[in-house]
Each structure stands twice: as structure tokens, then as C-alpha cells.
Amino acid sequence: MTTQSTTHTHGRGATTWQMTVMALRYLGGRKLRTTLTTLAIVFGVALIFSVNLVLPGMRELFNQSMTTVTGTDVSITNVAGGTFDPAPVMDVVDRNEDVQAAVGLLYRQFVLPDDKSDVLGDLSQIQIVGVDPALVDGVYHFVMSEGRFLEPGESGSVIISSSVTDLAPQLQVGSTFSLTTVGGLKTFTVVGMYTPESPLAVPQFIVSLSDAQAALDQPSMINTVEVLLKPGADHDAVTKELQQALGGSYTLDDRAATSALPSIDVGFAMMSLFAALALFLGAFLIFNTFRTVVLERRRDLGMLRAIGATRQQITQTILVEGLIQGILGTLIGMVLGYLLAAALLSGIQSLADYVTFVGDMKLSFNVTAFAVPLIVGPLVALVASYWPARAAGRMSPLEALRPVPAAGLRHAARWSLIAGGLCVAVAVALMLTGSKGATFGAVLFMGGMVIAAPGLVLPASRLFGPLVTLWFNREGDLAQGNVARQPGRAAITGSTLMIGVASIVMVAAMVSAFMDLGQDLTDGTFASDIMILPQSIAVYDNVLGADQSLAGDIQALPDVETVSTLRAAATTTDGAPLSLLGIDLSTFRDVETLMFEEGNADDAFAALSAGRGAIVTPLGASTLGLKYGDDFVIETAEGPQTYKVVALAQDLLTFKTTTALISQENMAADFHKSEDVLLMINLTPGADKDAALSEVESLLAGYPQFTAHLSKDYADTMMETTRSATVMFYIIAALILIPAGLGLLNTLTINVLERTREIGMIRAVGGSRSQVRRMVTGEALLLGIFGAAMGVLTGVAISYGFIAAFSFIGWDMPYTFPVAGIIAALIIGILLALSAGIMPARSAAKLDIIRALQYE
Incomplete structure (x- = not known):
């Protein structure tokens, strides 16, 4: 019995080898066809491999960009991401017996104006960190490489990381420079340089807490409490105790566990989607090629069946051909993907050197980067060739050797036309039902056309x-x-x-x-007639605005009739991110017209004025699962607050974003935000727009984070x-x-x-x-x-x-x-x-x- 089993195994192995040799000879004898079919896999594999080589390094880059000044055990922030009164939080922290020291910080990362002075060199964005010089040393020890640290009660002084001089060599101890703040330009003097514990993606400027509060228009506020635990303390237990005492309005995180910015993952997800589309088209091409190959080789396959080849062996031969081409396409695609990744990384590195401060990024040769294309590429080819291989194996010798009669071809074409026509009819009906069935209907229509094509x-x-x-x-x-x-x-x-x-x-x-x-x-x-814009619109995370004095100065100009401002905040609702814009209800409708999908302007603005109402963008409503009239809970600096969806509307500033518009009164009360990030101006009838623009630009000399434009020209x-x-x-x-x-x-x-x-x-x-x-x-x-x-x-x-x-x-x-x-x-x-x-x-x-x- 054992001898028979061994003989059978050896015979099956020999047959498999014969089928493989036949497949190789067939592919080798048709080099052009083999090359064209193999290239169908190359493009998709190249994109997938390049994404997996570059993405880990990019994630690490943006994790580093979130690194703060401290290396403490626990960081406490408001769940809404805004500022808060430090007293209640510090009281809870100080009462915990396992806490050795704690200090409140106010930090803000923002992009510098394009026309900054030469003294800031190649710096494009920085992070202002406000600390209390009397308390911060108990939590974090700054290793000074030059100069001295800040002194209690000192104002107008700054210490910088020693790495800043790589981008701004002009900044040395004793240097003075003008820094953009919400109240205009403010002069600071560099009194020292420190050596950070780890490389920082964004250069940090350490100032006194009072200076940071003034520069960011956040009097008496902080946005982080850094906590240092006593040696031997149970980190998880202390974190749990602090979380219970502080409640759900605050979040406690290890600073080392800060996640990457989600936009990076979204960008690479789009690249992966294109790669998947390329692989799909490659699979379709392989499928079509092998269908044609089977038709061409009917007589050869029939001869093999006639001399004893089994159905399984015929199927195996076609599958082996597909697998070989999938493997070849994958290997070539990985070589091309490496070259693409190197080029992509070079571009990203150049951008990172300009925008952030990091070391050299490297390609990540991890197991996943290699495993995904090595599995997906051959698998796609194998799946694409399966159905033609199965059809080839099911042909009888007589059927394969006998020419297909014209009547049979016409009969098959007629039935394909009927089946495809039915699919097309159903697809059209689905597309007419509305948005929910439109996408499936569109895909079904394409499939129906493919089915109907022979007819x-x-x-x-x-x-x-x-x-x-x-x-x-x-x-x-x-x-x-x-x-x-x-x-x-x-x-x-x-x-x-x-x-x-x-x-x-x-x-x-x-x-x-x-x-x-x-x-x-x-x-x-x-x-409006004139718009005053920050460095970027629609996304205001790294934008520094202006206090209300700028709007007041512009309103005082003789040709200005109306000034309306926007204020911004970021928060969450039910765990999902939500951007907020605070609008001036008394002037907003004079300078801008929203495009309403549900509700109307009169009722919506009346509701905003009467209470906590929100005009939500249609994309935001879809993403958050909200409908017109729904109540939803927003996390604020003052705790959870319930808002009502009073309309669905959008404009270009909120297009493609999950955004809600609320009143500026609620913005100040719930988020402590009174900083204008965008201003819209209407002039008096008959005013000279160019002259008025020049007057506005002269006022913006002290606010280089803004630029003024004639609205029509900018549009x-x-x-x-x-x-x-x-x-x-x-x-x-x-x-x-x-x-x-x-x-x-x-x-x-x-x-x-x-x-x-x-x-x-x-x-x-x-x-x-x-x-x-x-x-x-x-x-x-x-x-x-x-x-x-x-x-x-x-x-x-x-x-x-x-x-x-x-x-x-x-x-x-x-x-x-x-x-x-x-x-x-x-x-x-x-x-x-x-x-x-x-x-x-x-x-x-x-x-x-x-x-x-x-x-x-």
C-alpha cells in the first residue's frame, strides 16, 4: 500500500512538472503576448509596493511633528482640543499622592507668513510653548547648550532648540526678532538655546506662559497639563484615577503614543485605491487574454484530452501560465515600485526639509511592504485566469476538436444580448431611484454592457x-x-x-x-468686495488669526461699510472630528450667501441667534449621521453641549469638510475663541476698490499672517x-x-x-x-x-x-x-x-x- 501511494504521489508530481514545463514553453514561444499580459499586473503592484515602502516613514514624520517640549508621564488635554482654566485640573492632579510634579502649558503650532523677515531664515512653521519658569523645572529639565533659561516674571524673552539654527542661522543668543501674534507683531529676544531630548519635527520657541497667553489671546488659559509621576508609581492606575476624577471632558495620553495626522493616511489610501483600480484592470485584461487564448487553443487542448490528459491537468496548465505571469509581473512591479518610492520619498523629503525640521527619512523595508504585493499580484493573476482555465478543462475532446458552428455562436450571442439588456434595464432603473442606488446602478450598467457585447x-x-x-x-x-x-x-x-x-x-x-x-x-x-485671508482657507488648524482690534481698525476706514469675521475651532462629536466656524450673525448675510440644501436662511439665522443652533454642511451631516432638526452633542472647553441642526448648507469655505457654523457668541462661551481667522469687507456704494484695498493692506503691515484681495479677482x-x-x-x-x-x-x-x-x-x-x-x-x-x-x-x-x-x-x-x-x-x-x-x-x-x- 505504501509503495502504491508513493508511486501515485511521484506520478502526480511528475504530471505537475510536465504541465509546468508545457506552460513555460507556451509562454516562451509567444514572448510578445506574454509580455503584454504580464505588464497588466506591473502597474498595480508598483503602486502598492511604493505606498507600503513610504507610508511608515511618513507616519513617523508626522508623529514626530506632534512631539512637545516635555517627556513626561501623562499629558492632560481638553477632549475638544481647546484651552481651559487650569485651576480645577491642577487641583485634581495635586491631590493625587502618586504625582510628583505638574505644570500647565499653552502651546500652539502655526505656519509663518510667506513674507517673513530674513531673521527667521528658512523656518516655515513653529510651535510656541508657554511655560511657567518657576514650575516647569520640577517636571522637565532643559539642558541648556548656550545662554540661560527664562526667569520668573520675565517678558519678551525666548529660548529656542539648538537645531533651529540649522534653518535660521541668524537666530543666536542675543538676537531680537519680530514674531507674528494675534495682536500683531511682537519683539522677542533670544536668551538661550536648549538641546531637545529627541528630534523635533517642528521647531519650538519657549516663552513665558504670560507671553504665550498674550500672543494667542488666551488670558489665564492653558491647553495642556504635563504630569510627572513618583518613581515606582503604577502608571495605568494613576491614569485611571485621574481620568475618573477629571471626567469625560478631559483626555489623558502618553505623549509617545500620539498618532499621526489622519490626512496622511487618507492621501495614501487614495494611492492604494488607484493601485487597486490598476490591478482590477490588469485582472480584466488577463481574464480577456486567457479567454481568447482558450479559444485559439481549442484544437491543441482537444488533442491533449484525446491522448489522455485529464480535465484537471488542462485546467492546471492554464492556471500555471497565469500564475507564472502573475509572479513575473509582481517581481517587475516591485522593482518599478522601488524606483517610484525612491522618487516619491525624494519629493517628500524636500518638502519636509522646507516645512518641518526632521532628520533624513528612509524607505521602510518591512515584512508587510513585501508581503502585500507578493501575495496580491500572483493572486490577482490566478483568480483572473481561473474561469478561462475552468472552461478549458470542461471541454470534451470531441467538442474541442470540432469547430464551433456559426449557429452556436449566434445562439450564444443572442442570449448574451438578452442577459446584458436585462442588466442594463435594471441598472437604469436603479440610477433613476436616486443617490443611494446610483452607484450600484452605474457599475451594473457597465457589467451589463460587457455581458451584452457579443450580441x-x-x-x-x-x-x-x-x-x-x-x-x-x-x-x-x-x-x-x-x-x-x-x-x-x-x-x-x-x-x-x-x-x-x-x-x-x-x-x-x-x-x-x-x-x-x-x-x-x-x-x-x-x-463681498474685499477679503482678508490667512495662509490657508477651510483648514485652520495651523492658522494664526487676529484679535478684534484688526476688524475695528478696518471698520473705521472711510470707504468701509461692513466688516464680517469668521472664527474657527476644532472639536469632536460622538468621537468623530468636527470643524466649527463662528459667524457674526449681524453682518454675515451682507457679505456671503450660503447654498442651502435643507432649511432656509431666515429660520436658520434666527435659530443661531436664539440658542445653540448649528448650520451643518451636507457632507458633515452625511459623515456624522445627522439630519435636519436633529440634536447632537459637541465636546467643548466647558464640557459637552447639545446643539441642534437648524439647516444643511455649505459654501466654498466649508466644501469637502465636516463643518458646522455656529454663532460667535457660542464660540466664545463654549470654546474660548475670539480670534478672527478670516475677514470679509463690503465697501460703501461708489467707493474706489483699488484705493480701499491699498488702505486695508497698510493696516495689515502689522499682521503679516493675512493678505487682502479683491474678492472677484481672488474668485x-x-x-x-x-x-x-x-x-x-x-x-x-x-x-x-x-x-x-x-x-x-x-x-x-x-x-x-x-x-x-x-x-x-x-x-x-x-x-x-x-x-x-x-x-x-x-x-x-x-x-x-x-x-x-x-x-x-x-x-x-x-x-x-x-x-x-x-x-x-x-x-x-x-x-x-x-x-x-x-x-x-x-x-x-x-x-x-x-x-x-x-x-x-x-x-x-x-x-x-x-x-x-x-x-x-
């Missing part, structure tokens, strides 16, 4: 055939016959091109809809910039066309190989090389028109579906029929088909007659 080949060849005949005469008739004779093969080629063409139409429609929405939002947001510039940025979408569409072009080249090459004897017969009866070339080119043109037509129809449908789906997240974008996009897509699709047909046409024309007639 559309014959009608399409009859419809578009005369166009090809006009150009190629008799060769066009032969091309039309070749296409109609193999509807399955033509459908595969057309479906490959369809995806690329559909992506162009979809991008054109979405860009048009996005620009229309952007124009409407811009018109409403920039309705026009923003729309032009947005229009330029949409080029990125077309680049993505162009990248999607790469697999489509490879698919066309691949299937057309296979078509020529399959008809080698037929081409030899044409040459034998007098056909010239030119005629053969024109015949193959005509076939490529007909397939290109067919695929482009399907792509246009699919692109129109899926663009409508996806645009409708955006309303689900609050982007109510109007649909505009993409005429220009359709024309461009048709031209690109046809040119791509003609380009893909050049190489197969030349190969067909160069075939030797004798060898072609002997080809099997």
Missing part, C-alpha cells in the same frame, strides 16, 4: 462596416467579415477599450459638474486654479487607457496568430502585403469604433450615476451632457485602436507564405 458585435459590424469599407475598400469587407465571424473575440477586444473610453467620458462629465458647482459656491462665498484666480487641478482627473483616465491599449494590442496580436494560415491563403491567391496590412488595420479600426461606441454609451450612463451618487454626501452637482468629452473619447478610442493595430498589421504583412500555410 452587439454583428449589429455593430453592419452599422459601422460601411465606414471602414469607404476607407479600406475590399479589405474593409474582409475586416468586417472577420469581426462578425468571431463575436466572442470581438466582444473581448471591444470591452477592453470600452472601459478606457468610458472613463474619459465619465471624467469629462464629472469635471463639468464639479466646475458648475464650484462656480455657484464661489459666487456665493466671494460676494477668478481660484476657479482658474481649480480648472487646472482637474487635469489630474484626465491623467488618471489616461492611465486607465494604458491597460486598454495593452488589451487591444494583445487581442489583435492573438487574432493575427490565430489566422496565420488564413493570411497565408490570402497571400497565396495574390493578396499583397499592403492589402493584408490594410485588412488587419481595418479590423482594428472597426473594433475601435465598436469599443468606442460602447464606451461612450457606458460613460454617459456611469457618469450620470456617479454624479447622482454625490448628492448622497451633500454635493448636489448638476448633470451636463458631456458633448466635448464624447467627441474626445471617440477620437482617442479610434486612434488608440489604430495605433494598437500597427504592430499586428505589420507582423501579418511580413508573414512568409510557405510558413504561414504550414502553421498549426
